[in-house]
Amino acid sequence: MAVFSLFQKVSQAPTNPQPAAPTRTFDVADLYRGPLADGPAAPGEAGAAALDEKLRQAYFWIVNSAIISPHYDVEYNEGPSGDFTVGDTKSRLTLPSAQSYSSFVLLPLLTFATRRKCLFIGGPGRGKTASALLMGILAGYPVREVRRAMQHGHPQMTIADLLGSPLPADLVAAQKMEDIRIAWRKWLGLRVKIIDEYNRIPTRTQSALLTVMGDGYAELLDHIFECPESAWYLTANDDQGGGTYQVIEALRDRIDVIVQALAFNPRFLGDLLARIEDDLRPEEVVPRAIVFTEAEIDRLQTEIRAVAFPSDVRRRIEFFASQFEFCELGGAQFEYKTKDTARLAGTDWAALSAQDNGRDRLKDLGCQTRNGLSVRNLMTLLIYAKAMAYFRGHRTVDLEDVRQVLPFVLHAKLQPDLEAPFFDAPGNASLRQDRIGWLRRLFDLACTEYDRLDLDRDDPAGALATEFRRGLEGVSEPEVRNRLARIERLIGEWARGGKLYGHLYDDLLQLKYLHQRYTNYLRWLKTQ
Numbered sequence: 001m002a003v004f005s006l007f008q009k010v011s012q013a014p015t016n017p018q019p020a021a022p023t024r025t026f027d028v029a030d031l032y033r034g035p036l037a038d039g040p041a042a043p044g045e046a047g048a049a050a051l052d053e054k055l056r057q058a059y060f061w062i063v064n065s066a067i068i069s070p071h072y073d074v075e076y077n078e079g080p081s082g083d084f085t086v087g088d089t090k091s092r093l094t095l096p097s098a099q100s101y102s103s104f105v106l107l108p109l110l111t112f113a114t115r116r117k118c119l120f121i122g123g124p125g126r127g128k129t130a131s132a133l134l135m136g137i138l139a140g141y142p143v144r145e146v147r148r149a150m151q152h153g154h155p156q157m158t159i160a161d162l163l164g165s166p167l168p169a170d171l172v173a174a175q176k177m178e179d180i181r182i183a184w185r186k187w188l189g190l191r192v193k194i195i196d197e198y199n200r201i202p203t204r205t206q207s208a209l210l211t212v213m214g215d216g217y218a219e220l221l222d223h224i225f226e227c228p229e230s231a232w233y234l235t236a237n238d239d240q241g242g243g244t245y246q247v248i249e250a251l252r253d254r255i256d257v258i259v260q261a262l263a264f265n266p267r268f269l270g271d272l273l274a275r276i277e278d279d280l281r282p283e284e285v286v287p288r289a290i291v292f293t294e295a296e297i298d299r300l301q302t303e304i305r306a307v308a309f310p311s312d313v314r315r316r317i318e319f320f321a322s323q324f325e326f327c328e329l330g331g332a333q334f335e336y337k338t339k340d341t342a343r344l345a346g347t348d349w350a351a352l353s354a355q356d357n358g359r360d361r362l363k364d365l366g367c368q369t370r371n372g373l374s375v376r377n378l379m380t381l382l383i384y385a386k387a388m389a390y391f392r393g394h395r396t397v398d399l400e401d402v403r404q405v406l407p408f409v410l411h412a413k414l415q416p417d418l419e420a421p422f423f424d425a426p427g428n429a430s431l432r433q434d435r436i437g438w439l440r441r442l443f444d445l446a447c448t449e450y451d452r453l454d455l456d457r458d459d460p461a462g463a464l465a466t467e468f469r470r471g472l473e474g475v476s477e478p479e480v481r482n483r484l485a486r487i488e489r490l491i492g493e494w495a496r497g498g499k500l501y502g503h504l505y506d507d508l509l510q511l512k513y514l515h516q517r518y519t520n521y522l523r524w525l526k527t528q
Contacts, residue, residue: 055391121261
């Protein structure tokens with residue numbers, strides 16, 4: 001009984017201690033303020049539940065009592081960190097100087113808070129299914145219900161197995177399709193959905209799963225079941241096609257983050273022994289204090305979306321994303337000079353990249369990938385960066401939040417060109433296998449280039465875009481002509497520079513967009 005109580009213990013100490021707020025002095029004006037004068041109470045204030053603290057309590061209970069994951073690979077620092085070089089290959093061991101986290105627990109928890117889709121990858125028996133099970137229990141469902149609702153992929157899985165089936169009596173007696181009732185599977189109505197070994201599901205059934213995941217409804221015989229907004233957890237032993245069936249591309253694209261179950265450290269074998277001897281299963285002793293109600297999960301989403309995203313941090317994401325889609329030989333018309341144009345045409349990538357010899361292929365970040373980023377990828381990155389900042393108790397995203405979540409969001413989205421010179425450079429060979437390390441290095445290199453170009457202070461295209469966003473109302477014809485001239489002058493200056501890179505390509509397209517908007521406005525002015 002004592003061990004059971006220990007497993008259910010949730011620390012009462014704050015998980016993310018902050019300096020005490022300054023004592024507020026009395027102001028006579030307070031007497032005249034109504035109870036709503038200062039807006040709704042912020043999380044953590046009197047009368048409001050601190051959901052970010054509850055989320056952190058859930059994290060620390062899972063990582064300390066439920067899932068044995070002593071891998072603090074999401075590293076934060078406050079001041080200098082301890083760095084050590086170990087082994088013949090000069091491996092770097094870092095001791096973070098601020099609160100850091102295990103991605104295997106944190107990313108699924110952020111998925112729970114944002115109701116997104118997370119894929120666990122890793123060898124059998126590493127805790128993937130157990131972690132997904134815990135997320136269902138955090139949503140308030142009984143252990144037995146979560147287990148029974150879990151969908152297990154297998155080669156014979158049919159659409160009826162996944163979604164449900166028509167009632168046999170109705171099939172015989174019905175005069176029209178509307179008379180046929182459907183016995184829908186109960187898992188469709190849950191707010192946490194788990195698909196175990198999703199890459200063993202037949203292709204036709206994957207298409208039905210895609211509709212549920214992507215569009216939020218199930219369809220059988222013209223009957224529709226509207227699914228509630230849910231957090232999704234899928235598992236696979238690997239993400240390189242090692243299942244029974246190849247996962248269709250559209251289904252893979254719906255997955256928001258990928259986390260790897262890292263190897264078990266045998267130094268923690270004593271923890272496993274204690275569970276065997278005491279006959280304890282963590283999913284059966286989850287403390288009520290960290291279980292979320294449906295209303296709390298709804299509030300989590302609202303509060304996460306309210307986290308501020310500073311323009312200087314957003315600008316660095318823009319610069320990073322602009323590196324990858326551009327392909328100078330991809331098309332003749334300027335707008336079609338993209339890797340996606342070449343992909344749609346079925347062009348051989350190796351032959352195309354061999355012709356592109358006008359740039360420094362070692363320094364150009366775009367040469368490291370075979371594709372660019374989609375709108376869905378960027379939106380996912382923004383919401384997970386907000387969720388990370390919220391989890392840490394902040395109400396503004398900082399650059400390190402983006403840096404930490406980006407590799408897990410883009411894990412299967414940015415495809416590396418493993419023949420690129422970058423991977424042959426000294427110290428980079430291991431990045432061919434380490435997708436997380438490569439993506440984080442890629443982001444660091446983009447930020448270094450951003451600083452070198454001094455784009456925070458010298459961004460002429462950004463200045464022109466800011467001027468345009470102020471609106472066109474009251475802008476005179478001479479002023480419009482002046483702005484058009486400035487755009488054309490800037491394009492002319494850049495054209496004389498010679499080489500074309502991804503970020504410059506996107507800036508030029510933005511300038512063309514602004515030029516067209518001003519041209520249309522000028523035409524309208526002439527008719528007045």
